Amino acid sequence: MNDILQSFIGLGSSNPMIKMGIDVVIILVKIAIVVAIALLHVAYATYFERKVMARMQVRIGPTEVGPIGLFQPFADGIKLFFKEDIIPANADKPIFYLSPVIFFAAALTSLAVLPFFKGFVIADINVGLLFLFAMSSIGAYGIVMSGWSSDSKFAFLGGLRSASQVISYEIAMGLSLVGVMIMAGSLNLSDIVTAQHRYPTGMFVIPQFLGFFVFIIAALAETNRLPFDLPEAESELVAGYFTEYSGFRFAMFFLGEYTGMLIMSSIVSLCFLGGWTIPRFVTDILPFLSYVPGIIWFLMKVYAVMFFYYWVRSTFPRYRYDQLMSIGWKLLIPLALFNIVITGIAKAFAKGLL
Amino acid sequence: MPSDYLPILMFMMVATAFGMGALILGEIFRIKRSYPEKLMPYESGNPPVGEPRMRFSVKFYIIAMLFVVFDVEAVFLYPWAIVFDKIGFYAFIEMIIFIVILFVGYIYAWKKEAFTWD
Numbered sequence: 454m455n456d457i458l459q460s461f462i463g464l465g466s467s468n469p470m471i472k473m474g475i476d477v478v479i480i481l482v483k484i485a486i487v488v489a490i491a492l493l494h495v496a497y498a499t500y501f502e503r504k505v506m507a508r509m510q511v512r513i514g515p516t517e518v519g520p521i522g523l524f525q526p527f528a529d530g531i532k533l534f535f536k537e538d539i540i541p542a543n544a545d546k547p548i549f550y551l552s553p554v555i556f557f558a559a560a561l562t563s564l565a566v567l568p569f570f571k572g573f574v575i576a577d578i579n580v581g582l583l584f585l586f587a588m589s590s591i592g593a594y595g596i597v598m599s600g601w602s603s604d605s606k607f608a609f610l611g612g613l614r615s616a617s618q619v620i621s622y623e624i625a626m627g628l629s630l631v632g633v634m635i636m637a638g639s640l641n642l643s644d645i646v647t648a649q650h651r652y653p654t655g656m657f658v659i660p661q662f663l664g665f666f667v668f669i670i671a672a673l674a675e676t677n678r679l680p681f682d683l684p685e686a687e688s689e690l691v692a693g694y695f696t697e698y699s700g701f702r703f704a705m706f707f708l709g710e711y712t713g714m715l716i717m718s719s720i721v722s723l724c725f726l727g728g729w730t731i732p733r734f735v736t737d738i739l740p741f742l743s744y745v746p747g748i749i750w751f752l753m754k755v756y757a758v759m760f761f762y763y764w765v766r767s768t769f770p771r772y773r774y775d776q777l778m779s780i781g782w783k784l785l786i787p788l789a790l791f792n793i794v795i796t797g798i799a800k801a802f803a804k805g806l807l
Numbered sequence: 808m809p810s811d812y813l814p815i816l817m818f819m820m821v822a823t824a825f826g827m828g829a830l831i832l833g834e835i836f837r838i839k840r841s842y843p844e845k846l847m848p849y850e851s852g853n854p855p856v857g858e859p860r861m862r863f864s865v866k867f868y869i870i871a872m873l874f875v876v877f878d879v880e881a882v883f884l885y886p887w888a889i890v891f892d893k894i895g896f897y898a899f900i901e902m903i904i905f906i907v908i909l910f911v912g913y914i915y916a917w918k919k920e921a922f923t924w925d
Contacts, residue, residue, distance in 0.1 A: 480814045484821050534829075537838050542846040543859075554830070558822035565818040576814040583885065584815070605848035606859050617867050620874040627881035634888035696849055701833045705826060775924035778870075782922040786877070786913070790906060793884065800891060801899050 483575050484565075491564050495711045496526035501756075502763050509767040536700035541604050544697065548602035553698065553705035556595025560712040563588040567719050568643045570729045570747035581642040582634070585720060586627060589675060592713065593619040596684070596694050599706070603697040611693025614774065615677060615684030621781040622674040622681075628789035629667035632796040633657050633724045646728035655732020658725040660799075663792040665725045667785050669761070672717040674781065676710060678762055680769040681777055714762060715755065722754035869921050880909050 500515065500522070507514030515522030540549060566581040568574040578584065593616055600612015634640060636657060637648035649657050658665045674681035685693030695706045722728060729747030736743045772780070848855050887894075887902050916922065 477813075477817070480817055481821070484814070484818050488821065488825065534833055535836055535838070537840060538833070539841065539845060541848050542843070543848070550830075554823060554826040557826045558819065561822040561825070562815070562819050565815045575818060576811060578811045578815070601860070603848070604859050606850065606855075606861070608848075609859055609861070610863075613863055613867055617870045620878075621870060624874065624877040624881060627878065628884070631881070631884045631888045634885060635891050638889060638892055640885065640889060691849065691851075700837065701830055705829075778924050779922060782873075783917065790910065793888075794903065794906060797891070797899060797902070801896070804892060 480575065487564055487569075487575060488561065491561070491712065491715065492708070495708055495715060496530065498711050498715060498759060499529070499707075500526050501759065502766075505760065505763040506767045509764070530704065533704040534701055538700040538702060539697075541697050543604040545602035545604070548598050549697075552595045552598035552602065553695075553702045553709070554595075555598065556592050557705040557709040557712070559588045559591040559595065560709040560716065563716045564712075566642060567716070567723070568646065568728065569751055571643075574643060577641070577643065579639070579641045582630060582640045582645075582720075582724075585716065586623065589619075589713070589716075590623065592709065595706075595709070599698065600694040603694070605697050607691045607696045608694050611684045611690045611696065614690075615694055618674055618677070618681065618683060618777060618781075621778060622671040622785070625667055625781055625785035625789050626671035626675060628786065628793065629664040629671065630724060631789075631793045632661045632664040635793070635796050635800055636660065642723050642728075645724055646730060649727045650730040650733070653734075655730070655734065656725065656727040661725060661792070661796070663788060663795075665721075667789045667792070668725070669721060669758075670780070671785060672721065673762070673765065674777070676713045676717055678714065679766040680771050682771065683774050683777055686771060714759065718755045718758035718762070719751075721758045722751060726754045726758075728754075866924055873916060873921060876912070877909075 503525070504514040504522075515525040518524040518528045540546065563585050565575045566578060566584050568577075596615045596619070597612050600608045600610075600615070603609070603612075633645060636652070637645040639645060639648065645657075649655060652660075654660065673679075677684050684690070685695070690696070695703055698706060727750075729751040731742060731745075731750055848859060850856070883905070884902070887898070891899075
């Protein structure tokens with residue numbers, strides 16, 4: 454990829470300054486491509502959700518804007534862009550202005566370390582998974598700041614709830630992936646995918662089903678999705694931390710939330726479902742499948758997980774806050790710790806350490 | 808390599824600029840028609856009662872403290888998990904002991920009802 458772009462821009466100059474400039478331009482082009490495609494996917498994730506939920510509730514969902522409602526996300530976006538931006542009179546203005554940007558930028562920056570297919574990743578750092586956790590924690594700052602600055606009781610309570618929910622489930626999420634790290638021996642997401650391809654089952658979800666279970670529940674809570682959407686429970690808190698936000702600021706919270714969902718689905722797909730690869734025992738039986746490009750497999754896995762999100766949303770009622778906390782602390786954390794010990798013992802046996 | 812992190816820094820700047828830019832650009836096109844009632848905080852149509860930043864349960868504080876303990880634990884586990892192949896039997900047993908000690912603390916917190924909300 455880099456070589457092609459380099460030769461396209463041409464020259465292969467020996468001047469280090471020009472070389473660095475070319476590198477920067479290449480990175481910027483890559484970032485622009487990834488952001489544009491990711492935001493398109495986010496926009497259509499909302500459409501997909503409305504369609505799926507409508508079908509599950511025996512409705513047909515959006516149909517009016519464009520053929521079978523396909524332009525609905527753009528219509529929503531344009532509407533929100535031109536809406537009036539209302540800022541409560543007593544709000545803490547700088548924080549109120551900044552918090553949607555922080556929330557959105559943190560979610561978007563996570564895309565930098567995701568490998569979408571073999572060799573395509575913007576920043577191939579060796580602590581990719583840790584970086585994703587860091588960004589999801591920074592997103593919590595956006596939530597707390599918006600709840601605090603809004604000068605509204607609903608927003609304040611929503612922000613508080615969300616903060617303690619996100620940090621509680623982050624522990625379970627972090628621990629559930631330690632099993633994957635033990636098996637892959639790396640925090641780099643590309644290496645994790647390659648390690649899965651070498652593994653006989655081809656996906657870590659089979660040996661790591663406990664970790665997978667913990668992770669997927671924690672991911673629901675981490676992105677404030679039903680059945681754990683207590684921070685924005687409309688029957689209690691109106692809209693939670695973004696009650697006072699309107700127009701495009703609201704849209705940024707919305708986009709950030711759906712980008713977060715896309716990221717969580719990507720992590721599930723990369724760490725448990727084999728990313729852009731398919732298990733070798735499948736390609737042994739059906740060899741033509743290995744000609745399908747990796748990005749197709751990756752997107753299929755991501756959308757399968759997204760579909761699971763929507764399915765859960767339209768199936769389960771919301772938990773109470775005490776139930777939410779006891780699931781996180783009393784069920785998921787011990788399960789994740791148990792999974793680490795079991796994985797460690799199994800790996801030690803396999804390596805002949807015990 | 809620090810240069811591996813340059814794309815991340817650039818990505819952060821692009822994402823922030825995208826957010827800020829969209830908001831600033833929208834400022835030109837948006838309608839602005841506000842009056843005092845519209846700028847009041849939403850409280851189901853009633854005038855707001857009392858202070859919005861009110862006192863809240865101490866449980867949130869306890870959760871925050873426990874988070875620090877357990878998150879640091881998780882961070883200690885990461886490097887151990889990465890070099891699991893190379894460190895051998897001794898480090899494996901050592902980490903099991905570490906997890907057991909933390910589990911004792913976890914049971915203590917549970918018995919003290921730190922996880923119970925009512």
